[in-house]
Amino acid sequence: VKLAVQADRAKPISNLLTGVFFxxxxxxxxxxxxxxxIQNRDFEYAPGDKEGHDTAWKSTxxxxxxxxxxxxxxxxxxxxxxxxPHYAVLDIKAPGAVLFNTGxxxxxxxxxxxxxxxxxxxxxxxxxxxxxQLVSREGKVLAQTNITPSTSGWKRTSAMLxxxxxxxxARLQLQPLSIGRLQLDMIxxxxxxxxxxxxxxxxxxxxxxxxxxxPRFIRFPGGCVAHGDGLGNxxxxxxxxxxxxxxxxxxxxxxxxxxxxxxxxxxxxxxADIGAEPLPVLSAGVPCQNSGTSAxxxxxxxGIPLEQMDAYIQDILDLVEYANGDINTTWGKKRAEAGHPQxxxxxxxxxxxxxxxxxxxxxxxxxxxxxxKAKYPGITVIGTVGPFWEGTDYEEGWQLAGKLKVxxxxxxxxxxxxxxxxxxxxxxxxxxxKSKVYLGEYAAHLPGRPNNLETALAEALYLTALERNGDVVxxxxxxxxxxxxxxxxxxxxxxxxxxSEVKPTVGYEVQKLYGLxxxxxxxxxxxxxxNNQEAVRKRIAWSVVRDTKTQDLVIKLVNLLPVSVxxxxxxxxxxxxxxxxxxxxxxxxxxxxxxxxxxxxIPLAEVSRMELPxxxxxxxxxxxN
Ligand code: AHR
Numbered sequence: 001v002k003l004a005v006q007a008d009r010a011k012p013i014s015n016l017l018t019g020v021f022f023x024x025x026x027x028x029x030x031x032x033x034x035x036x037x038i039q040n041r042d043f044e045y046a047p048g049d050k051e052g053h054d055t056a057w058k059s060t061x062x063x064x065x066x067x068x069x070x071x072x073x074x075x076x077x078x079x080x081x082x083x084x085p086h087y088a089v090l091d092i093k094a095p096g097a098v099l100f101n102t103g104x105x106x107x108x109x110x111x112x113x114x115x116x117x118x119x120x121x122x123x124x125x126x127x128x129x130x131x132x133q134l135v136s137r138e139g140k141v142l143a144q145t146n147i148t149p150s151t152s153g154w155k156r157t158s159a160m161l162x163x164x165x166x167x168x169x170a171r172l173q174l175q176p177l178s179i180g181r182l183q184l185d186m187i188x189x190x191x192x193x194x195x196x197x198x199x200x201x202x203x204x205x206x207x208x209x210x211x212x213x214x215p216r217f218i219r220f221p222g223g224c225v226a227h228g229d230g231l232g233n234x235x236x237x238x239x240x241x242x243x244x245x246x247x248x249x250x251x252x253x254x255x256x257x258x259x260x261x262x263x264x265x266x267x268x269x270x271x272a273d274i275g276a277e278p279l280p281v282l283s284a285g286v287p288c289q290n291s292g293t294s295a296x297x298x299x300x301x302x303g304i305p306l307e308q309m310d311a312y313i314q315d316i317l318d319l320v321e322y323a324n325g326d327i328n329t330t331w332g333k334k335r336a337e338a339g340h341p342q343x344x345x346x347x348x349x350x351x352x353x354x355x356x357x358x359x360x361x362x363x364x365x366x367x368x369x370x371x372x373k374a375k376y377p378g379i380t381v382i383g384t385v386g387p388f389w390e391g392t393d394y395e396e397g398w399q400l401a402g403k404l405k406v407x408x409x410x411x412x413x414x415x416x417x418x419x420x421x422x423x424x425x426x427x428x429x430x431x432x433x434k435s436k437v438y439l440g441e442y443a444a445h446l447p448g449r450p451n452n453l454e455t456a457l458a459e460a461l462y463l464t465a466l467e468r469n470g471d472v473v474x475x476x477x478x479x480x481x482x483x484x485x486x487x488x489x490x491x492x493x494x495x496x497x498x499x500s501e502v503k504p505t506v507g508y509e510v511q512k513l514y515g516l517x518x519x520x521x522x523x524x525x526x527x528x529x530x531n532n533q534e535a536v537r538k539r540i541a542w543s544v545v546r547d548t549k550t551q552d553l554v555i556k557l558v559n560l561l562p563v564s565v566x567x568x569x570x571x572x573x574x575x576x577x578x579x580x581x582x583x584x585x586x587x588x589x590x591x592x593x594x595x596x597x598x599x600x601x602i603p604l605a606e607v608s609r610m611e612l613p614x615x616x617x618x619x620x621x622x623x624x625n
Contacts, residue, residue, distance in 0.1 A: 002528040004570040005544050013470025013545065015520040016277060018463070018511060019477045020215040021441055023223035024262070025254045025490055026483035031104030032497070033210075033482060034262035035203045037115075037189045038062075038172060039104050042259065043074055043086040044249045049257040057257070059086045067097030070176075080120050080154045080185055081245045087185035090176055092126070098175040100135075101187065105486065106169020108499035109134060109142055114192035117172075118158035119184060120245070121149035126180015132159070133175070134189075136167040149182055160192065168500060186245050196273050199339070200244065200261065207270065209495055209502045210481065214515030217277035219350065219440060219477055220267045226353050227283035229253040231304060234283045237264040237319055241334065253288075254489045265335070268323060268344040279475075280319065281350030281410075281440075284384070285312055285364030290356050303360045313371045320346060320376050350440070352384035354412055357396035369404055382408045382438050389413075401435045408474060412441035417458030420444055421538050421560065424462060427469035437472060441479035443492060443507070451492035451505035453615055454590035460510045460617040461558040464543035470522055478511055506595050509586055513597060513619050517554040519545025540565055540612075551625035559612040567610045576622040581607050587616035 022028065031039065039062035050057045058074075065072035070092045076085040090099060101107075109115070117132055133144040143161035150157070172189050176182050194201025195208065210218075221235055228234040239248035240263025247260040264280070271278040286303040304312050318331050323346035325332030335344070351368050355361050369381050383406040385397030401409045413419075427437065442462075444455035459478065466473045483493035485503075494511060496503040504512075523544040529537055539560035546553050553574060559565045580601045588595035597617075604622070612618055 001530075001540055001542075001565060001567045002570070003525040003542060003567060005523050005525045005572050005574060007523055007573045010521045010523045010546065011471055013467060013520060013522045014474040015518065016216040016475050017466060017470050017473065017518060018213075018215065018514045019217035019219065019276065019279070019475055020210060020213060020481050021223070021477035021479040022218055022220045022267070022482070023480050024221055024225050024252055024258060025223060025480050026493060027104070027256065027487040028480070028482035028484070029262045030257065030259050031487070032484050033202050033206045034259075034266075035190050035194045035201055036259070036261055037103050037107045037191070038101050038187055040101070040257070041188050042084050042186055042245070042249065043088055044084060044259070045257050046251070049251045049255075051255050062101050062103070063088070063099060064102075065090075065097055065099050069094035070097035072099055075183070081243075083248045084185065084245050087183050090182045090184065092176045092179050092182070094179060095175070095177050098173045099184075100171045100173040102169075102171050105499055106137070107134070107167075107171060107189065109163045109165075109167040109170045111163055111166045113163055115143065115161045115163065116158060116190045116192055117145065117161055117188070118156060119187040120154050120156050121147070122154045122183040123149040123151045124181045124183060126178055127151055128176060128178025128180065130182065131175040131177055133173045134161060134163060134170050135173050136165070136170050140165065142167055142170055154183075154185070156186070188244075195270070198269065198273075200266065202262075202266070202270060205502050206482070206495070206497055209504060211274040213508070213512045214518070215274070215276045216515075216518070217279045217348070217475060217477075218267070218271050219279040219281055222281065223353060223441070223479065224253055224288050226281045226350075227355065228287045230287050234287055234304075236315065237280065237282070238315060241265045241322070241338065264319075264322070265338045265340070269340060272340070272344060277348060278323065278344055278346055279348045279350060279382075280346075281353055282316055282319070284352035284355060284361055284368060285309060286352075286355055286361050288355075290358050290360050303364050306363075309364060309367055313368055316349070316368055316372060317375055319349070320372070320379060346379065348380045348382060350382040350384070350410055350438075353410070354386035355384055355393075357393045357400060362400055365400070366404060369406065380407050382406075382410050383435070385409045385411055387412045387414070398434070406435050408436040408438050410438045410440040412479075413439075414441070414443050414445050417444040417446065417454055420458040420462040424465040424538065424541060427465065427472050430469065430472045432472060436474045438474060439466065439476040442476065443478055445492070449491035450591070450593060451494070451507045452590065453506050453586075453588045453592040453595045455492065456506035456510045456586070456595075457558055457560050457615060457617055459507055460513075460556070461539075461541040461560060463510070463514055464541040464556055464558060467519070467522055467543040467545055467556070478507060506586070506593060509595070509597050510617060513584060513586070513617065517556070517619050517621060519547045519554055521546040521548055523553075536561065551623070553622045553624050555607075555620040555622075557612055557618040557620075559614065559616050559618075562614050564614050565612045567612060569608050569610070571607075574624055576604055576607075576624055578623045579604055582621040584619040585613065585616055587613040590615055
């Protein structure tokens with residue numbers, strides 16, 4: 001391939017092109033990036049959390065009483081907060097019994113680390129201490145403290161514990177040391193070292209792995225989780241802010257329980273912590289497919305009743321005030337009280353997710369869109385057109401976007417690598433008068449759904465096309481992001497993990513290279529191929545971008561052929577400075593799941609003549625100032 005860069009034809013492209021899609025799927029939140037180590041801390045698990053109404057999913061889930069002369073029951077008579085009705089009651093006739101929690105697949109503890117215990121207690125009969133111990137599977141006490149339960153109504157107590165040894169699957173044990181009746185709720189155990197040491201924070205290693213992608217934005221809380229699978233399952237942001245005991249937990253449509261401990265405040269704060277634009281996606285007043293598809297999904301068909309739409313729209317307007325309003329506004333004040341007086345600078349809101357474009361949808365989407373536009377003209381509303389293979393909804397989604405002049409729409413596609421290879425011109429002939437595109441969910445899917453070099457290179461290749469069309473495609477995010485081993489509802493994902501390890505995929509490496517080497521200008525390159533057969537031509541791709549802040553030039557080259565490819569590169573009027581360039585190469589065999597990029601320095605002269613290895617992604621970064 002001979003490439004001649006045409007700097008005089010440079011065009012501006014979006015500086016938000018690659019971001020991340022966070023959905024609470026695959027235990028991404030509770031048991032995942034949300035650092036809480038206690039499962040069912042609030043005793044709010046319910047059989048309806050699980051498909052088929054699983055009776056094991058009840059208030060006592062993950063909790064066991066061991067020992068005699070004691071009972072463990074659940075009560076709802078005098079809760080801490082009405083949103084959190086269930087709590088534990090221990091009746092102790094003779095001390096000895098312990099109540100323990102096994103966390104999410106055990107509680108993983110590291111020697112020397114500090115852990116923050118907090119719980120609400122209310123002693124209604126008797127008086128005495130509560131011994132709290134962290135105990136390994138073998139019965140070794142790793143840390144312990146004594147607390148004095150409140151005898152004057154519900155009170156929160158906290159204590160710091162330091163672990164004296166590593167343990168992969170410890171449990172937290174509570175042992176009343178005297179007879180009587182003790183009520184317990186919101187029993188929480190967090191590592192002190194959360195990401196950026198935030199209170200109620202994120203697991204540091206996972207949050208860092210996501211931050212390392214350098215995402216320009218974070219979409220949350222889904223996906224399907226955003227609109228739910230029934231009217232009763234729509235994700236309402238207001239239920240997820242404020243004191244933890246006042247939040248409203250709910251069934252996660254992926255078949256488990258959502259505490260809402262990782263809620264809108266924490267999502268916004270994470271975005272601010274890593275310098276990513278927040279991109280909340282809210283239901284368009286309709287759940288998934290406009291219906292209540294599951295027995296516990298709310299039961300009602302269609303959308304939010306029209307007479308309730310004003311209140312729903314107000315919630316969306318309030319979200320903008322919560323994110324951006326000053327501290328004297330109703331909702332801005334709540335943000336400040338949560339610990340963030342500075343605004344979160346919300347600029348984008350997604351309305352709808354892969355919805356059927358029915359009259360029910362159209363009516364509600366239009367109401368929300370018009371209201372947000374009128375009150376907050378500076379906010380970009382992103383509509384939805386879903387997956388193109390859904391046919392008419394895709395077309396109708398685009399028609400609606402055209403009719404309403406929606407500034408941006410969210411497209412989704414999970415496709416075989418071959419589709420990405422053969423459709424890399426998807427946006428080349430795009431009508432620039434239409435809405436901009438947010439490719440909100442995409443991934444290359446192979447049979448068996450691996451995340452390997454073949455899928456990753458197909459995505460890298462397609463991303464060169466997104467950069468080429470970065471004046472039309474404003475944002476993109478691979479989906480889904482996180483998956484906990486043993487609890488995965490969807491493959492492939494970008495980052496797999498368990499309680500102690502983070503396992504980035506090859507696809508993750510591609511996203512990270514795009515995040516690290518983003519540009520805000522695209523420079524076309526005239527290409528001459530010595531073999532111009534379609535099968536060859538389509539498996540070699542390139543893009544040249546410039547980061548105008550640093551004036552660095554980035555050349556990305558993808559070779560999906562089984563043979564190496566020789567390139568010559570004419571940089572035209574661009575004059576690199578320095579004697580070297582930084583070269584990163586990701587290569588291997590298509591089925592390779594462990595390929596990792598290798599970065600090194602090369603003499604500048606080498607950039608003009610390079611050999612792209614078979615099945616590889618090469619990124620060259622040059623200084624030009
Ligand atoms: O990414 C997983 C799911 O795929 C999302 O929840 C949904 O939007 C899409 O169908």
